[in-house]
Every structure is written in C-alpha cells, then in structure tokens.
Amino acid sequence: MERKNHALSTENTTAAAIHNALFALLPSSVERFLGALIYSSAYLSLIAMAEVVIVSALLALPPSPAALVVGLIVFAIYANDRLADADTDAVSNPRQAAFVKRHRDVLYVLASVAYGLAVALSVLGGPIALAITLFPGALWVCYATDWVPGTGAHVRRLKDIFLLNTTVVALAWAVTLTFLPLAFADGAVTESVLIVFCYFFLRVFTNTEIPNVRDIEGDRAIGVLTIPVVFGVDRTRQFLLGIDLCTGALVVFAARSGYLAPGLGLALLAGIAYSVGVSSLIGRYDNERLLARIAECEYIVVFTALVIVVLLS
Template sequence: MYGQLICHWRRVWDRNAQKSVVVIKMSNKPNNVSGGTRNQAAVRNLTGWVVESVGHSVAAFRYSSAYLAVIAVVQVLLVTRALSLDVTFAPVVVGLVTFAVYLGDRIADADTDAETTPERAAFIQQHEHALNHAVSLSYGVAVALAVLGGPYALALTLLPGVFWVLYASNWLPTITAQFRRLKDVLLVNSLVVAFAWAVTLTALPLAFAGASVTPAAIVVFAYFFLSIFVNVEIPNVRDAEGDSAIGVETLPVVFGVTRTRRILYAIDIVTALIVVVAGAQGLLAPVFVAALLVGLAFSLCVTSLVGRTAHDDVLTLAAESEYLVVAIALIPAAL
C-alpha cells in the first residue's frame, strides 16, 4: 500500500513536472497572455512546485531509509507502552541509529545496488555528500542522547555501529570474513538480525528508564524477535535465485517458496499464541494484546502473498509496516 502510494505520487509528480515546463515557456512571453491565463499559469506553477517538493520529500523519505527510522521509533514506543515505562529519548536514539546504519549501508552498497534498485541507487549517488553528513550527524546525536540514558544505553547504542564498522571495514580480514560467512549459513543471518534488533528495541527503553528485565519484557522481546525474523525472511523469497547462485542458504532456497510460506505462517501463529498467553497471565494489557494480534493478522495476510505477487518491494514494505498497524490499532484505546 505504501509503495503504491509512492508510485501514485510519482506519477502525479511526473505529470505536473511536464506541465510546469510548459508554464515556464509561456511565462517567457508575458505580453501574449491575458491576466486570467497568467493567474492560471501561476497556480499551475505553484501546484507543480508543491507536487515536486512533495515528490522529492517522498523519494528522500523512502530511499534514505528514513521510513525505517520511523518504524523503529514506533517499535520502541510500543515497547515503552507495553512495559509501562517512562517516555525517554530511547525511541529517538533507536530511530537515529536505524537511520544512520541503514543509510550508511545503502551508501556503501550504492554501486552494487544500481542493478537491483536503480532509482534508489541514483538518489543515493546524487545526494551522497549530504547523506554522508546526515549519517555522521544522526549517529553522533544518537550517541550523545544515549549518554543521557547511562552506560548501558550507551553500550546498546554503540553496538550496532561497532558491528557495522566491523562488517563494512574489512579491518580484521579473518574475523570480518568469518563474520560475513555467517550470513551464508541457513537461518543465521535472519536470526542474528532479528536478535540484534529485538535486543536493542527491548533493552534500550529499559536502560533509559533504569528498569530491570521483567517477564513482560521477555515476552515483548520474543514478539519482536519472531516478527522481525518473519520480516527478514520475506525479502529472501524475492532474492532466492540470486542467493542460491552465490551459495547463501535461506528458507526459500532450502525449502522452496510454498514451504517457506507455511513456516512463516507457523511462526506468526506461535507469536500470536505467546501474546495471548502473556495476556492471559496478565503480563500484557488486554488492549495491547488485541493491538498486537491485529498486527499479526496483518502479517499473516502479507505472508499469504509471499510468492504470489510480482510486487516484491511493496510486500517488503508492507511487512515492515506491521508495527504501524499495531500503533494504529492502539489509537482508539488511547483516545
């Protein structure tokens, strides 16, 4: 849906961009047009400018990984709400780190991404200088804010950066090579990514709030771990051929698309059972349980489309938007 919205905006923007060119040509001959035409031209000009700006903003939001940062902020807010913690800088820190790490990764891989995601690679290459500064500044702000959360918050904030640097730098070739080969082993890449994010999302708000790990926190961790695992495996269906060619073992490569879909169904259902049991035990508020189940239902719908749609990018975006659905489901309760 989100991808379709962007496509729609792009079409509108392209059409209006063409119109604005015409307007500019006309405006060079002011004596040949009436006052009414001038006003219409001005309106079209303004509209074109607005649409163009919105188009640019949407492209920047999408290609710079800012949307992932927003989803990460929502995830931490959900943790904060689920565990009844004080609102701290934790969501901002996670959002900034997400933005920095993903954008830094996209900048580093812009050349190799040019074939698979040409529009994104073009955007990244066009604005590389500014985006590099954005990465540095956002991670700097994240670290500074994490200092306010204390040593544990700082350590959790530095960890993704340290892993990212190790992964990208090839500074210690042997260790880096082994670290990189881990992703070739079945499930390891998805499990590591899911574990790292689930720890960060759950532990950082706790560290900021100075709270200890509770059974509810473990449940929240389990929810994020399993759901993020599903979200990581969904794009692997699209990449199955390429992964197989280079010897990377993923669920679709080993089990095929249909069995992968069934495995992901099973994980979603297990996640739902954990949430329901946690609700029954009083670890999570009923409203929260309901919202999470809505999100899982959405995830099941997305999973059902795995291998059945050509719009893989939209599917990936939809899977990542599961937490936005949970947040929206909580709005009536908040009101």
C-alpha cells in the same frame, strides 16, 4: 487451476500498474521527497521510533529520549548498509542503488552525524543505555563487512551465512528496541520484558525475510543465502506464516498469564493478523517491492491499535 493462476497474475499486474500510475500523478517535489524518505532509510527510522513507543506502552515505561536514539541509530545503520551494498543492490533494487550512489557523500555525513548524536543522547541513560546504543553498530560491522577492525584480517560476512544473517538482524533490533527504553527508565528485567523481547525478535525476523523474497535473484547472484534462496518462495511463505502463528500464541499466552494487559495483547494481535495477510501474499503478488514496504507498516497498525485501546480505556 491454470485459469485461476492466470486471473491472479492479471489482478496482480493490474494492481502494480495502478500503484505506478498513482505514484506518477504525484507532484515531482512530493515524488522526490518520498523517494528520499524510502531510499535513504529515513522512513525506517520513523517506524523504529513508533516501535519504541509500543515497547514503552507494553511495559508502562515513562517517556524518554529512547525513541529518538533508536530512530537515529536505525537511520545511520541502514544508510551505511545501503552505501556498503550500493553495487550489489544495482541488481535487485536499481532505483535505491542509483539514489545512494547519487547522494553518497550526503548520506555518509548524515549517517555519521545521526550515530554520533544517538551516542551522545544515550549517555543521558547511563552506561547500559550507551552499551545498547553501540550494540547494533558493532553487529553491523560483522554483518555487512568482511574485515576485522584494527587487524586488516578478512572474514566471511555474517550477511552471507544462512539463517545467521537474519538472526543477527533480529537480535540487534530486538535488544535495542526492548532494552534501551528500559535502560533509560532504569527498569528491571522481568518476565514481561522477556516476552516483549521475544515478540520483537520474531517480528523483526519475519519482516527481514519478506524483502529477501524480492531480492532472491540478486542474493543468489552474489552468494547471499537467505530462506527464499535456499528453500524457495512457497516454503518461505509457509515458514513465515508459522512464525506469525507462533508469535500470536506467545501474545495469547502473555495476555492470559497476566504478563500483558488484555487490551495491549489485542493491539499486538491486530499487527500479527496484518502480518498473516501480508505473508500469505508472498509468491502470489507480482509487486514484491511494494509487498515488502507494506510488511514494514505492521508496527503502524499496532501503534494505531494501541492508540485506540488507550482512548477507549
């Protein structure tokens, strides 16, 4: 067993070294662009836009500005979150913290413009679309800050409360991803819609906790309670694998019951299989930062699978 663990550690270290070496070979302009894309949270907005396309395909919704609105919201909120946590992130994510501090003013302006544009575009979808657009921003205030607007009172941040922190994030994005394109299409809430909502709630929950493994030392130092901090890495891996299996069971049920087309269900299962592979590496792969980035690509897998399903149908 000791030799096996040593071999695994050596393999992980080698993989991390290869990744760093390949990144170092990139031209400086490309490296700066990728750094800005990752550290500013812009890449998350692109993934979020792909998620809205997935929702639209699952629910047979027509094209709308919803994908652009969600992309702008995601950029604005995550950029502001990184600005708010720049000092504490210096422990767990020094490169990101340094980038955010260096470009603080620009990020503030871009985040403000992005959210303003998102709100303006959401008006096209009516009052419900506007309310959904404002929803994640309102939750973020409670999640990332300790003050109550207009009162000067200070309360405990939701980000510091065990399980509630991840649940709030999953709820905010599951609501936005599922119901914003539905609001633009003036669609009704059906069983299929609720299943899609549950699917995204479970997926976002999982993809929120995986980066927390990377940040375990930093979170412990500042008193943020996450599943890895409370239960440790091995228990976290088991817990997230359990969520993956529950999500797979939900998708199988939805496909067999006629709430989702079988081909669409297979595309979702491809993403879940990808997530199982990533979750199984928690605590077993040295480059936890890379693992967290890989986990966020689950929706790219689903998007690609959906394209294949559409082309073959």
